[in-house]
Amino acid sequence: MSVPNAEEWAHQDDATLVARARTDPAAFGVLYERYVQKVYNYIYYRTGNHEDAEDLTARVFHRAMAHIKGYVERGVPFQAWLYRIAHNLVANWHRDRSRHKVIPLDEFVAARLRSEMPETSAELRDEIERLIQAVRALPEERQQLLILKFVDQLSNQEIGVIMNRSEGAIKSLYHRTLLALREQLGSMAEQTQAQAEKPRKGKRR
Amino acid sequence: MRPFSDDELPEAPNSALEDWLAAHADALIRGVPFALPAEGLSEAERAEAHSLMLLASRLREGLRPVTPDAAFVARLRAELLAQAPARPALLIGWQRLPKRYKLVARIGGLTLTAGLALLAGRHVLELLLRAQRRERGKDPDLSLTAAG
16 A cells, blocks of 8 residues: 555545544645635624734644644544534634724725726626625624635535524525624724715704 | 524514515525525515615625635644644554554564463463472471471
């Protein structure tokens, strides 16, 4: 039996790689490459900035590597295990931030839109910015669902495993999330309109 | 049993609409046109679905995946691999052996261990017998020089 090369590793499934990763760091390297971008994206959208996304992504993989020997699949595939580690770290991060309020998160998202989507019109950028703000105002679980679905492009089944729910429950949650998001956008639009009308009323007086 | 929260209702209130929205989201993510007939939906549900589908399309546009900095990805990979405990060369060699070689090596190892255990056992037995003989030699009832 020979040791697989990088290309052969890439074709191995997660379970095989996890088994090898317990004794061979090269196998963990393949798992890392397979999931680093997804985990990074998840954390980036949950934190809103690259610095914390890098810091937390590094912690996720360090933790996974440290505990890979003790990891037993038992219905939670490696991908879901990684997301659960990421979810817990992000939750702790939010808890710490709520204790020491520092910088408004959406500033970062707005900056990203300006720098990474220069081809879009200012109007569209504003619309996307409002949308992201509305997403961030949703309860944590609904934000998680939208990020896993639209950013990390996971199936309902995969999301169900990560969030510990059935596929049907995920579909149902998605429906309710869209309804809540529409409502949130509506109330944001009303607020913006009310703010725009204030100066006009002031001038009339 | 704890009550279900709003997001945990076991029965979907409108499963046809939910299935429809889920299929639409899947099509959006895959970048393929959505062509599921809305047969199970009422007129009101169709209007509702249309509004929510527009919102989902905006989400698809707004929640774009980002690419982490390549230097960060490479640095973290190097850190992780450097952090991994180095395995002894003998262990690596063992893991790389074909299964049948491992089996032969295990049988050989067991035979050797059993042989060593037998030798050690024999040695211990001899020592015990010698000690027992010595004890008998000291017994006054059995001594030839004992006074009668």
